């Protein structure tokens with residue numbers, strides 16, 4: 242059985258590494274330099290970094306230069322998210338050398354473009370399914386964007402390689418992941434799923450790791466690491482077997 246991949250998160254707002262609650266603008270707690278945070282996760286043994294440009298996601302500008310600097314400084318794999326919605330933003334994201342990008346809003350608002358870039362870039366494209374209940378949210382999670390399972394069926398048929406599934410109600414709250422949502426999404430698709438939102442403890446990570454046989458491939462971890470609920474070394478050890 243494969244082990245669960247862990248993706249420590251660095252979410253960037255106004256040049257700073259921050260954590261949000263429910264992904265809401267205005268709830269930021271700042272954790273300083275994004276580059277320092279990313280390098281710290283790399284030194285701690287991370288194999289992946291989940292890097293988010295929150296300003297690009299919210300439409301309040303972007304941190305493009307800084308994001309490219311952070312991605313370029315990494316020796317590990319990088320998943321890049323936030324505001325990637327057209328040819329220009331996709332080209333800039335891919336040019337950072339990241340392993341893959343995570344499209345959110347575009348999958349809801351410009352499905353033809355997303356189908357095209359899935360065909361062009363294969364598994365360098367993942368789609369973020371950010372939900373409240375079973376309703377998808379776009380534009381930095383501020384607008385409704387359709388039904389989770391209908392969208393999943395469409396993206397599957399277009400060849401989408403993997404999904405990053407976030408329960409917004411859990412995100413940044415340290416309330417534990419939505420395991421039922423993860424099980425339901427895994428039952429609806431044969432593509433790998435990356436879990437996101439709510440991880441609070443090593444037991445949460447073990448519970449997500451138990452879903453690997455169902456199709457969960459990885460878990461993003463944000464707030465719990467910054468709040469020092471556990472160390473990344475402990476997390477990697479917890480999911481190593």
Ligand SMILES: O=C(O)c1ccccc1NCC(=O)[C@H](O)[C@H](O)COP(=O)(O)O
Pocket residue numbers: 250251252260261264265291293295298299322323324345369381382407411412413414415437438439440461462463464465
């Ligand atoms: O990923 C995005 O595009 C995004 C857009 C708007 C608000 C938040 C966004 N991402 C947040 C994350 O990816 C978090 O880092 C991740 O879900 C970790 O959550 P947690 O472990 O609960 O801090």
